[in-house]
Amino acid sequence: MSETIRKHYHDDVFDAKDFVNTHFSLGTSILEESMGFPTRIIHEMASTGQLKGDKVLDNSMGSIMYQLFSVSNIYKEIYVVQMNDSSFKHFKQWLDNDIKATNWSHSAKRVCHLEGNRQGWKKKEDQVKKVIKGVYKWDNHETNGLDPEVVPQVDCVLSLWILNAISRTKEDFLRNLERFTSRLKLGGQLMLFMALNMTFHKVGHHRYFMLTLDETEVQEFVIKAGFVIEKSSIIKAVEPSDNVDYSHLSFVLARKVKEA
Template sequence: MDSSLHKHYHDEEFDPKAFVDTYFCGKMFSLIDEIVDYPLKKLHETFSSGRVKGDTLIDISSGASVYQLLSASDIFKEIIVVEFTEPNIQEFDQWIKKDPGAADWSYAAKALCELEGNREGWQVKEDKVRRAVKQVVKWDVSKVKPLDPVVLPQVDCVLSLWCLHKISRDKEAYRSNPRKCASLLNIGGHLLLFGVFNMTYYKIGEHKFFFLTFDEKFLREALKDAGYVIENMDVLPSRKGCDLCNYESVVYVIARKEREV
């Protein structure tokens, strides 16, 4: 299928609840260890090491995701969540309020508790995230200043998971998005970025969605041009096939904002 015919993340066909149910709820998804367990492990290592810390974190992730915030809420007093569509905002709000029918993130919360050696505290983990989230704002991909009219402070950490590939229609657009993330960071602050190399689509139900394809060289250049120094890049080659999505490897980057651009 021609990738130009794929749906886009901010199209109305993107169903955030179906997205969570498909990719994040448990072992029925064959790549759960790469898509959920691996980020949980890397973020746990990063935050528990003390190398990334501060008072406020801005999360710019996809699909009303929660699991990336489980470790972050142990370190940061305040979390500001950026979402891209009204359905995503509504889905995230339902989870915050524990509404019936909200997405189920218990698999990830339990997995992190097991990783930490605390198998009984997964609900406590989730409630800690709920208390830490102080604001949910919308990123409008059609605007040059996507958060306008909201003005956010520069913070100590921006966390972005599976997102920048989705909202970037081409490589030029992708290059601009780490800059937009950097504008939210203090000098010396960190971007924690999860992505994949050489992926072309992901599926939700009957729909295929666009995912920008690029390799490690392009990512390194884009981050350097945006004013970052890469402190660590960890690449996990995929060992499994799956008809829901296609990628060669998962990448996790810890990048420090060195300068304004």
């Protein structure tokens, strides 16, 4: 397939390990943006008492898991949702210590350094695996994507980079945001990381569609989905890459005040 034809993350063949190697491996030009930015923010919130509760639901892109190292210090139960078969399989490989899994030790070491514990990265990985209580495949035929009898209500929803990857239109984006947060308790927190003004990301020779949104639009959709924004931040893209075309990365911390 020509790379000028945009494939779709949720519907087309997707290689999760290739995706991770392209955007999050050591030596990747955008690593300080794609991984460093959310890692620093999540660590800060986890270490300063800004995150509350016992249960967190993670719905992030392409089997990434580095965002779970810091939250595993706070939440006793982590539930992980994957949007396609490749990402589900690849995440399970890491969880099961499969030799085919991605090596995330560079991410674990980064978090340990932030926490002042450079020697504990293997214990950090074990800690995350211990508190992961389930890995689920998103069911696009379910009203809310997840069976409420299987996935409990949670105190926090954490989502990195995925919403504009699976949403073809702005209406889709709002609907998916509402579905992502349907298991979030009233008063619970949403941690949302987004790439802004982006049209594609590249995996191998294929370009995948990304819905283009700016900072104002993202915040407006979060509010429409029943949230009050408590904190936000944004960084400008500074590292050139042929694999992505975002202009900024953004973060929103919001609290759910009403059901969608």
